[in-house]
Amino acid sequence: MEQQQGRAVITVLGKDRVGIIAGISAVLAERNANILDISQTIVGGFFSMITVVDLDACRGTFSELKELLEAKGRDLGVQVTIQHEDVFRFMHRI
Numbered sequence: 090m091e092q093q094q095g096r097a098v099i100t101v102l103g104k105d106r107v108g109i110i111a112g113i114s115a116v117l118a119e120r121n122a123n124i125l126d127i128s129q130t131i132v133g134g135f136f137s138m139i140t141v142v143d144l145d146a147c148r149g150t151f152s153e154l155k156e157l158l159e160a161k162g163r164d165l166g167v168q169v170t171i172q173h174e175d176v177f178r179f180m181h182r183i
Contacts, residue, residue: 094144094145095143095144095145095173095174095175096125096141096142096143096144096173096174097122097141097142097144097151097171097172097173097174098139098140098141098142098171098172098174099113099138099139099140099141099142099158099169099170099171100137100138100139100140100169100170101113101129101136101137101138101139101140101162101167101168101169102135102136102137102138102167102168103135103136103162103165103166103167103168104134104135104136104166104167105131105134105135105136106136106165106166108165109136109138109165109167110127110129110138112161112164112165113138113140113158113161113162113165113169115161116154116157116158116161117142119157120147120148120149120153120154120157121146121147121148122142122143122144122146122147122154123142123143123145123146124140124141124142125141125142125143126140126141127139127140127141128140136167141174151171151173154171155171158171
């Protein structure tokens with residue numbers, strides 16, 4: 090399996106409920122992706138979270154991690170996206 094390097098940005102959006110942070114962080118822990126920074130808020134009953142993770146020691150491919158996070162998001166009723174940090178920065182530049 091390919092070794093991941095660098096960082097990624099994960100966003101989670103959806104209706105607030107118990108277990109969202111626990112579910113997403115469990116997937117990351119299982120793959121040995123280290124959470125570097127996390128911010129979450131609830132506005133009008135809607136949950137939003139942005140997380141920066143280090144992928145240097147991540148087991149498996151980026152695509153596998155993406156699939157696992159999206160599946161966990163479906164289980165939790167939220168939308169989860171992950172992008173390499175460089176892609177995220179490029180897409181959100183001014």
